[in-house]
Amino acid sequence: MALLVQKYGGSSVGNLDRIHHVAGKIIQAKQQGHDVVVVVSAMYGETDRLIQLAHALTHQPDPREFDMLISTGEQVSMSLLAMALNAKQCPARSFTGPQLGIHTDSTHTKARILEVKTDIIQRELNHGRVVIVAGFQGRNEHGDITTLGRGGSDTTAVAIAAAIKAHECQIYTDVDGVYTTDPHLLPKARLLPQISFEEMLEMASLGAKVLQMRSVELASKHSMPIRVLSTFSEGQGTLVTFEDKIMDKRLVSGIAFSREEAIVSLSGIPRQIGIEGCILGKISQAHIEIDMIAQNTTAQNTIDFTFTVQRREYPKALKIVEELGKELGAISVKTNAKIAKLSLVGIGMRSHTGVATTMFQALGDAKIPIQMITTSEIKISVVVDETHLEQAVKAVHEAFELDKAHKPQLQIAIE
Ligand code: ASP
Ligand code: MG
Numbered sequence: 209m210a211l212l213v214q215k216y217g218g219s220s221v222g223n224l225d226r227i228h229h230v231a232g233k234i235i236q237a238k239q240q241g242h243d244v245v246v247v248v249s250a251m252y253g254e255t256d257r258l259i260q261l262a263h264a265l266t267h268q269p270d271p272r273e274f275d276m277l278i279s280t281g282e283q284v285s286m287s288l289l290a291m292a293l294n295a296k297q298c299p300a301r302s303f304t305g306p307q308l309g310i311h312t313d314s315t316h317t318k319a320r321i322l323e324v325k326t327d328i329i330q331r332e333l334n335h336g337r338v339v340i341v342a343g344f345q346g347r348n349e350h351g352d353i354t355t356l357g358r359g360g361s362d363t364t365a366v367a368i369a370a371a372i373k374a375h376e377c378q379i380y381t382d383v384d385g386v387y388t389t390d391p392h393l394l395p396k397a398r399l400l401p402q403i404s405f406e407e408m409l410e411m412a413s414l415g416a417k418v419l420q421m422r423s424v425e426l427a428s429k430h431s432m433p434i435r436v437l438s439t440f441s442e443g444q445g446t447l448v449t450f451e452d453k454i455m456d457k458r459l460v461s462g463i464a465f466s467r468e469e470a471i472v473s474l475s476g477i478p479r480q481i482g483i484e485g486c487i488l489g490k491i492s493q494a495h496i497e498i499d500m501i502a503q504n505t506t507a508q509n510t511i512d513f514t515f516t517v518q519r520r521e522y523p524k525a526l527k528i529v530e531e532l533g534k535e536l537g538a539i540s541v542k543t544n545a546k547i548a549k550l551s552l553v554g555i556g557m558r559s560h561t562g563v564a565t566t567m568f569q570a571l572g573d574a575k576i577p578i579q580m581i582t583t584s585e586i587k588i589s590v591v592v593d594e595t596h597l598e599q600a601v602k603a604v605h606e607a608f609e610l611d612k613a614h615k616p617q618l619q620i621a622i623e
């Protein structure tokens with residue numbers, strides 16, 4: 209018998225048939241002897257609909273009222289699911305985040321959970337009931353409803369799992385788990401049986417949207433294993449856990465990518481100390497986030513300075529950079545709003561050399577020009593033209609044989 213937290217996403221509770229199906233899955237877990245706490249998202253599309261309503265009314269909705277509004281979707285799905293369970297003779301009760309005692313800070317629309325009270329959950333479980341909790345919401349010190357940022361129900365689930373010391377936090381969604389890369393782009397992508405917290409954080413931050421990033425951070429902090437699995441098909445899904453618990457150790461685990469990038473480069477700026485801070489200062493004053501940065505000095509004692517920003521911020525960045533270019537005496541300003549970032553992620557990189565070589569050779573063999581490179585301990589990112597993305601992912605995926613199950617010699621090499 210185990211204590212489980214199960215989270216069902218928007219598409220899993222998207223209509224009444226699906227809610228019935230989810231009720232069936234919960235009953236199955238109960239019949240296996242488990243205690244179950246369930247966290248639900250709003251029905252598919254509902255949060256978007258509510259956000260649109262607010263924005264149709266006013267450009268700047270009051271944050272308190274905005275959270276009041278967008279937190280309602282979860283209240284609908286949680287009560288419907290409780291009704292469905294009760295109708296199947298499975299006792300269940302639903303609770304909003306504030307009712308349950310999910311305390312957050314006061315940052316409306318992206319609040320952080322400070323504390324999760326467990327007394328109501330304990331009481332309900334002691335009565336043999338399934339506890340259903342609205343995801344994505346809590347209350348601040350003034351008693352106002354707050355929300356946790358898009359995708360925040362994952363974080364609710366992990367926070368509850370950590371507070372009640374659940375055995376596992378199961379995130380039920382519409383995909384089978386975490387793949388080596390997006391199977392929509394590359395059908396050969398393989399489902400990963402396990403992935404480390406660190407790798408998952410990289411994958412999540414790079415646009416693999418299965419889990420909210422904060423939920424992975426929280427799970428890692430509290431050593432709470434997360435299992436991502438499908439509501440609609442059987443299978444073990446992907447277990448997100450600590451590195452030392454991973455059986456299938458491999459050099460690299462996956463390729464994440466994002467198309468939402470743009471590149472800006474200033475070249476031929478006369479060199480002077482502090483110039484980098486001056487350029488970045490202007491960009492950050494405009495609240496534009498910078499992702500990758502590269503700088504090099506030329507033989508003429510000028511510098512070339514290149515960076516990437518989110519594509520939606522590109523027009524704003526471009527304006528600033530054009531002014532800056534004139535001010536600093538740059539020879540040229542070059543930009544491209546149609547680039548993509550591809551990142552190879554794997555904890556095996558820490559202990560193995562040659563990963564970058566294999567990656568760059570694969571891209572070279574596929575005749576794909578690399579525009580920028582950055583690396584970290586467990587990740588190598590390159591910027592390529594967006595039109596080359598699919599081909600690049602394919603080439604790198606093949607070079608590391610990510611479509612094939614684990615190669616035993618690697619495991620020996622790492623250990
Ligand atoms: N319903 C919220 C959203 O759509 C929270 C969630 O689904 O996790 O972002
Ligand atoms: Mg989600």
